[in-house]
Amino acid sequence: MQSLKSRIGIQKTATKEIYTFETNTTVSLFYKICAIVFLGCGTNLMFDDLKLPRKVVKICRIVSKVFGLLVLMLVCSASIASFTQHNLDMMHKAKLWLFGPPLVALNAMQLNCVLRKNQIKKLSYTIAVVLRGMFTVDELEVEMIKKTWRLSIAFALLLNGLFISTGIVNGYVASTTNETFTVIIPAWPDLNERSLTASISRIVHYCLWYLVIMRVCSVYFIILAIIIGLQFQFSIMCNYFHSLNSIFAGEDSHEEKQRKYEDAFKFGIKMHSLTLWCIDQTQVTCGVAFSSQFITNVVTLISLMVQFMYIERTFGNCLPIFLFVGVTLTATGIFMWNAGDVTFEATKLHTAMFHSGWHNCRGQASVRVRKLLTIAIRQAQDPVTIKGFGILELSYESYISMVKLAYSIFSVLSQK
Structure with a gap:
């Protein structure tokens, strides 16, 4: 039996895995996104070499290492501030x-993705090349690309807007009151220095936060x-x-139509099986990201509510809190809602299987197809979920539960 790697077109050499593929619109989407990822963190998550100048690649890798060290220093400073800052x-x-x-x-989430980059490459290759090569619908593929860019740009604008507005508000407060310009409380200096x-x-x-x-x-x-990509894969x-x-609308004999249908249905089962493998790999490679997002947003919302309870409720004091809440809820929603859409689209699959035309088969072909159909529908009825912490299903309901x-x-804390 062929291994999964050989079946999806991955060859392993002494130094790295080589992916064979033909370019399509989904591959182009992943290529552009992975180029942005490389410029942002110096890690190539694309299953192909990025067509960037060698100097750019070399500079990005060096700069990324320097930035990574600076970010680590920021994390350490923010983490130990509770031990060095007194009278807060x-x-x-x-x-x-x-x-x-x-x-x-x-940062744990970002590090996890870097450490699992080979798994992410294999996963994105399977979605963009293997599954799209098996069957695709051009209209859905175009809609998928538009949705991905729309939400990615919205996410980037939200975070950049939060960074800029927070700096402006804190700068205004520092210049008009006796407060210091403190966005992130550091280990040093003291707040009143x-x-x-x-x-x-x-x-x-503040700049390192960016x-x-x-x-x-x-x-x-x-x-x-x-x-x-997985959400639209179920739609496809x-x-x-x-x-x-x-x-069964063709001009072949009925026996030939039955044979073609049986082969096509088996092909669809293989496609479904490979998609479920992608779901499992998404859980493995991105599970830390989903868990980190949940922790981040629960802690952030609690901190913001505590701030709101103790501040003087002026426009300048309330504005950054409202901005933080809005960005937190929207950014979290972008991921949890789309993860919920994967579950929702997957619930439609068993119905599509039932309406695939099996009733047109007769005799022994009907017996074989009904057996296949029963097994396939039973598998398709199992809930397809993406989870945080391995237990929390990401969906519209869990989003409300998080809030x-x-x-x-x-x-509870405010009553103590």
């Missing part, structure tokens, strides 16, 4: 939690492309099984 009021403690644990979780060195250090911490945004955002692009398979009815959980924890 409740609002500043909430701000400390707003950046400390989320920075650790997001007003020397030039301390001010530069706070600005550097490096985190850039690196995490770029990795999120490939995760989003994979999720949306539904179209495939519905199209099998047309086999309720954050508010419940905040309510």
Whole structure:
């Protein structure tokens, strides 16, 4: 029996795996996204070499290592600030939690994707090349590409808008009040220190936060492309099984039509099996990302609610909190909603199988097809879910549950 790698067109050499494929629109989508990922974090997640100048590649790799070290320093500074900063009021403690644990979780997610880059390459290759080569619907493929770019751009704009607006608001507060310009509470300097060195250090911490945004955002692009690709893969398979009815409209003999239908149905089962493998691999490669996103947003929402409870409710104080809440809920929703769409589209598949035209078969062909159909429908009825922590299904319902959980924890903490 052939291994999975040989069946999907992967050859392994002494140094690396070589992927054989022909370019299509989905491959072009993944190529462009992986080029953005490479420029953002210096890691090539594309199953092919990026057609970038050698100097650009070399510079990106060096710069990425330097940026990675700076980001690590920022994470350490934000994480140990609770031990070095004393006499913090409740609002500043909430701000400390707003950046400390989320920075650790997001960088763990980014590191996990880098460590699993070969698995991500194989997964994206299977979605973009193998499955699309088996069957595709041009209209759905175009819609998939538009949705991927639309949500990716929206996600990038949200994070960049948050970074800029937070800087503007904190700068305005620092220039009009006695507060210092402190977006991220650092291990050093003390919040009340007003020397030039301390001010530069706070600005550097703020700028390093953008490096985190850039690196995490770029990795999120490939995760989003994979999720949306799987969502539309189930839609494409539904179209495939519905199209099998047309086999019996041809001019061949009925026996020949039955044979063609049986072979086509088996081919559809193989396609479904490979898609389920992609779901499992998505859970393995991106599970840390989904878990990190959940942790980040629960902690962020709790911290923001605590800040809102203790601040003086002026427009300048409330604006950054509202921006953070809006970006947090929207960014999380982009991933959880699309993961939920994968589950929703998968529920349509068993119905498409049932309406594929099996009733046109007769005799022994009918017996064989009904057996295949029963097994295939039974497998298609199993819920297809993407989970965080291996247990939390990502869906519309779990999105609401996450928000309720954050508010419940905040309510308990505020009563103490």
